[in-house]
Amino acid sequence: MKLRGVFGLNVQRLRRERRLSQEQLSFASGRTRAYISSVEAGRRNATLDTVEILAKALDVEPQELIAAVPSKAVRGTKQVVAKSTE
Numbered sequence: 001m002k003l004r005g006v007f008g009l010n011v012q013r014l015r016r017e018r019r020l021s022q023e024q025l026s027f028a029s030g031r032t033r034a035y036i037s038s039v040e041a042g043r044r045n046a047t048l049d050t051v052e053i054l055a056k057a058l059d060v061e062p063q064e065l066i067a068a069v070p071s072k073a074v075r076g077t078k079q080v081v082a083k084s085t086e
Contacts, residue, residue: 003066005042007051010065012040014058028057 015025015036022040026033030053038044039054046054055062 001068002042004045006068007046007066008040008042010067010069011036011054011058013069014060014064018058025054025057029053
């Protein structure tokens, strides 16, 4: 997968983990909701400034947005969260 796609999926995953809407993330980052949507879909080639801004808005280090996360690890996280809320 291209880095742009990895970045978009990480933004989306972290946004959802924090229970933020795209609109809420857009307010926190100063970007439009349409821009956030395009980033998450992998249609935008974000600048380093945007990586930094989104990382700050999501309260993570910038490298967390561009690091590939194994799909099994992501699924495992969702399953643990689902079990703990029951």
